[in-house]
Amino acid sequence: MKTQLSTANLSGIETELLAVLTADTQTATQAAKGSDAKPELTLLTSDAAVKSAAAAALGSGEFKAGPNETILLHAPAGLAAKRLLLVGTGKLSKATAHSVRSAAGTAIRFSKPRTIRDVVFALPEAAELLPGPCARAATEGALLADYDPDTYRSDRKDQSVYNFILAAPASDKAAIEAGYNEGIIVAESQNFARELVNEPGNKLTPTILGQRAAAMAKSHGLKSEVYSTDKLHELKMGAFWSVSQGSEEPPALIVLTYEPEGYDAKTYSGPVLGLVGKGITFDTGGISIKPADKMELMKYDMAGSAAMLGAMAAIARIKPNVKVISVVCSAENMPDGKAQKPGDVQIAMPFKDGEPGKSIEIINTDAEGRLVLADGLTYARQLGCTHLIDAATLTGACVVALGPVNAGGFSNDDETFGKLQKALEISGEKIWRLPLGDEYYDQIKSDIADIKNTGGRWGGAITAAEFLHVFAADTPWIHLDIAGMAWYEDTKPFIAKGPSGFGVRSILEWVRSYEQ
Template sequence: MRVKPDFRKFHEVDAEALCVSLFEGEGLEDALLRELDQRLRGVLAAALTSGEVKGKFGETLYVPTMGALAASRVLFVGAGKRSEFTFDTIRQVAGTAARFLRQRGIRSMAILRRSTLELSRSAQAAVEGVLLGLFDPGTYKTQEKEERTIEEVRLVAEGESEAEMQRGIERGLILAKATNFARNLVNEPASVLTPLELARRAEDMAARYGLDIEVLDEARMKELGMGALLGVARGSDEPARLIVLRYIPEGDEAFLRRLPTIALLGKGITFDSGGISLKPADGMEQMKYDMAGGAAVLGALRAIAQLRPKIKVLGLVPATENMPSGRAQKPGDILRTMSGKTVEVINTDAEGRLILADAITYARQLGAQTIVDVATLTGACVVALGSVYAAIFGNDQSLVERVIAAGREAGEKLWPMPLDPEYREQLKSPIADLKNVGGRKAGAITAAYFLKEFAEETPWAHLDIAGTAWLEENKPYLASGPTGMGVRTLAHFVCQEAQRGSPEHS
């Protein structure tokens, strides 16, 4: 797809369709809308008067121009209230327009700027919206497969800065493509995306974008004492892997020594049957997406490698299946983690926290000064927050607030949850240092508290994306299936931390 800035007057833009945001309750007070309506011979005024379109979010009005504009058609898209218009609104309006137009065979579209929000970030949001909206989860369809695509997008902003527009376009392309890369990983069936295949794709991505990568096999994990990760892996015939990516910016040794190191961790359970504590059959097919946190980390590292922030980044993805077998771990087993702490396994379906425990310890050993993990960790989080917000926990309030701010920038909502020490009581075991579950009460919180035990004094935040990693039904601006939740938040967070903590700013 080609994305270009366009600085001509709207009526000179020769795309197949011109997309125009329409605010709720808006009339023809705006000079641009008034001129557009005059050129369309009153079509917009008639639609507004009749109530056919009111500017409510997601509404559409599709009008042929009959030669009145260089564009063949105009698509009006409801943007909701002007007072609530944000960069995320731009993202969603652009996604709605792209999906609407693709269904009608349009190959070139133009999006008209109608706000005073910062130009570069507006362009970025529009590009992200189009690419995210056009993602097609029907990878394996042979019938009724969507073959149509939009080949060109123009962002129309008469008289604006070309440098700012181009900067936003390039950043939007990087982040959206990285998000769709993660979505493609999550979308793969577990028979295709085994832990070995996930590691292979990580290697391909690292080679393409100039990242260092090391993939630890089970023998190496055993040497390191990763008993929790290997305990989960015991039930599967597919060997586990620990993917370790490194991003190091350009600079001499003295400069690099002064840079902080952030570790991004992602749960990589490529299929979660629950193990011996077997899940119900209903909905189990969706457990291929239990590696969405790992996919988010891979996608974020891909974006970071192109954005080139001045900060060192580790990306760790512990990858395994959670399966029942004669060798599988059982309730009542005791695991010795890499940290030396022991864990009594109460429920083998609480496996994500086990593999992340060893990954957190290893990240600390590798020198991480800040850790952010992302995981489809608990059903309790879905019950608490549904599919609107992901939960965020942490042992450092400032870190939590900075990650929330990065999520807001990315259009990904995070809600802070408590980690009071009283919740630790639910994890007490009579035989080991910890239990891997804390009972029915506060399930998402006790899962996060379990991870907190391994982060120890290192600033750490945990994103539980169980409710937001997968979309059950199509939205006007996004297809059902994997969302790529976390990719853009992590990338924004790393870039913000680089600006905040680089030697140039200290």
């Protein structure tokens, strides 16, 4: 989909569809009158002709301007557009740039099955909605909405929107242009992550994931190194290797490095941020095999790695002034005769030569993600990372706790997590902080080894995080359990069913918060 920024008058733009936001501006006093009080609908544009064309629809009572609610007007009087689509934001007092992101996506998803090829989206004019952030959000929403996961369908229908124009007022030109350009970068990076997650296990093995990561790195000017079995043995990554050993497919240890402009290793004194991703390209559960129902979705068990690779793609193009290293640990978890067994003891990578690695009793081979991340976190620390963030589709327990609404967030450092919370204000993603504590760590103590890889049924997401905490040690660290957010089970008004690319935007903004 081609995108364009325009400052032309809305009423004069020739297009197949013009989308304009509408908000409910009813005050709290009016709402207190009860259900008989009608919504006060306001079109978020100053164009008089557009307001006139929409007046009858706004006054009909048919349209309430709820979030992502739509009403289509054909041949609107006084406009050059063939159609006028009103998209609701809900209460204006609660609207944010994320509301604009969803609304722009709704306009595109509305247009696609109707074979509408050209869409103009009017940037909202409202004091509550800043033009720069809204320009970025609208562009992101449109590009994300145009993606569909039907990659391998032989009867794939062309329902793409060919041209998207963001129509903006002439004021605040610099902020709008900056937001628009960033929106393109972020959405393309998030869609890259979605493409990776959508690939089936036979089309995206650990080796191929490494190739895709290296190709992205080369195109964006990142340094890349992709290793396999020999490197895991050299580094004594016994936890990572234990997951790999049951598969015919070799593992991949992927390391991407971004260095800011003018970087000099001898003089650089800023933080080094480590982005660690779980890259299980297919998860059968191993010997502790999963039920057959919905096992096909376990191709998405590498969504944490996709989030990190998508974030690195965006970082390379936006160029924040901070060094970033991404470590992706990719493997298949298969129940071969060589696979690890419940009761086995594995030795994780030592942080320093001469030190022993942590011994891990394997209770359940389906708790494999934390094993690869354990060595990934240790390696990131060894590479000099001063702050860590990991992402993984780690536990079903987190989905039980938070549903498909929030990802789980854990941290050993309030300041570090506070930066992520600020990042969420920009990204629009939802992450809820869950606790850590010695009582939870006690659940993963082993009688035969240092720790065990599951802590039982209760608090499963937290005990998994405590397991990772062992390997983050005292380094400021965040763990994101995105199991409930990485794959949309249902189509939403603004985005297709399937891979979400969750985490790319938040991780990017967390990284930017450390700019020097």
